[in-house]
Amino acid sequence: MNRRDFIQWSSAAAACGLTPSAFANDAAVTTAIYPGSWEEAYRSIVAPALKRDAGVELRMQSLWAVDQIAKARAARGRAPFDTFILDPGPRVTAIESGLFEKFDASRLKNASKLPAGMIDAHGVNVAGQFVGIAYNPKKFAKPPTGWKDLFSEPYVSRLGLTGFQTTFGTVSIIEIAKAFGGSETNVEPFFTELKKVLPKVAVIGNSASMPSMFQQGQCDVMYTNTQTVGTLKAKGVDIEMVVPSTGLIAFFTTFHIAKGSKNVDNAYKFIDASISTPLQQQLMASPYFMAPVNSEVNLANAGLPLRSLDEMKTMVQHDWTKINPLRAEWIERFNREVAR
């Protein structure tokens, strides 16, 4: 093929509509998804069901919540995907940055199966996350009973600590601060107590590596979510979850439609499938352990610390509109306090 042929053929192809913008009209939707078990679960359970039932192809970009926001902001508010998957902290940031389309619950057939308060004008809850204290039952005579225990022996010298970079890390530290007299907006007692025990703490690290650290015996107690405990248990790791005396922490992972998405219809179909009873039931089972939001899901034998979704209301929840403005300062403070 010479240069002229190439130009002619490529013009013809462009005229036939084989341009990138034409792909946007295909029956497809691109969602951001958390790397790891979320990506695996959605690839193996949700994608085939969506293709089969709605004829929509699910494409995924694996990104953590903070990376989704960073990408959307870098692209001047136009995310390179159709739906966001977020935790409460980044969710509030995204709302403040105007990154979502207005969410219309009436476009979801399964909306009525969700308990009240699970859908708002910004998005819909898709999974619950329950955070508590995980420990190795073979290493301690008796389990820790509350957040305060983490900073005393025998637990502190086997503790794996993570900072404010993740949602579960932030809310757990707030609970530790509360146990020592702090509050949702005052984590000073946490830093005061941390200073006293810092040399003893077994691991202070990054949240992504903490399950590996636990698995390798580098630490034997940590704060984490039920999903991580389920996954490690399924691998044969000695791990149990303790409900702290003040209760488990609950928060939700949410789906949102990105501002300027060209596949809004398909995005609603995708979200609707994700909250449907059969898929929620499958996502809850081993090896994914995602706590459902659909009240028709049978919670028996799920290994979740609740019998009905109503119990979530009694769990400890946090107001991220208050936490977010303070978080940058906390992160910097944490860096300085723990640095050698």
Add this chain to the structure above:
Amino acid sequence: MLALPLRTREGALVVPLFVAFMLLFAAPLVLLFGISFHDDPELERWGLLTWTKFVQDPFYWKATFDTLKLGAMTVVAAVLLGYPLALVYLSLGARGQRILLFIIIMPLLLSVVVRTFAWIVILSNEGVVNQTLLALGLTAAPLRLLQTELGLVISLTQIELPMLLLPLIAALSKLDRNLFDASSILGASRWRTLFKVILPLSLPGLIAGCTLVFASSTTAFISQSVIGGNRLVYLPLLIWQQTSVVYNWPMAAVISVVLLCTVLACLFVINLMGRKSMRYLHV
């Protein structure tokens, strides 16, 4: 000859590459510098506030120093381990060289994430190193290797070693073996031949390798944060936090510029020292 001036028509052929280079490489750098001179995360006010905050804070100075120190330690460890290995390569036959080269390249075929997590398994309390030491009775309790500078340097040395070995082996292979024989015929011992003949002649390869190892280990975000943990604070971790968690892009840009400039300055010094020592040798 290459030194002939290019004619205008031939010079024009370079234009697309030049434009691509300016757009894809120079423009982002200009943007990075531009963002660093903003006072607020919304990028609305120009100013020197972020730079002032960085410069006046000893915490950032220490993180910068620690990052460069980590690079230097990894370079030293990689040279001490890699140079003898390169000499072994030189002494092997063609078949042995192929096998050794494959072993050297093999780690590059694995993702750095996999290699980093493998080091958790090796260095942890229940890992191979600690279990061997315990079984041999050399230590009563597991040694703390993870989340220490020592553990990080050990793992980075393994991860970055191919970067040093490949240019070094290329340089050593090009050497004329007759020079080694001439050296020994003239009465030099094997050590003297190594230090006076082989080492100086392999310096360009060694410097290229050190440059790659230094640049790569100072910016190895995954290994630094996973193996080093949060108690060892390096600049790449701070850049990630400011970009993706705190969304303070001016501060992220300032730290990036500092990392870029200090690493470049160190590389310049390494190259300068190399060139100086080569000049000295040829006098």
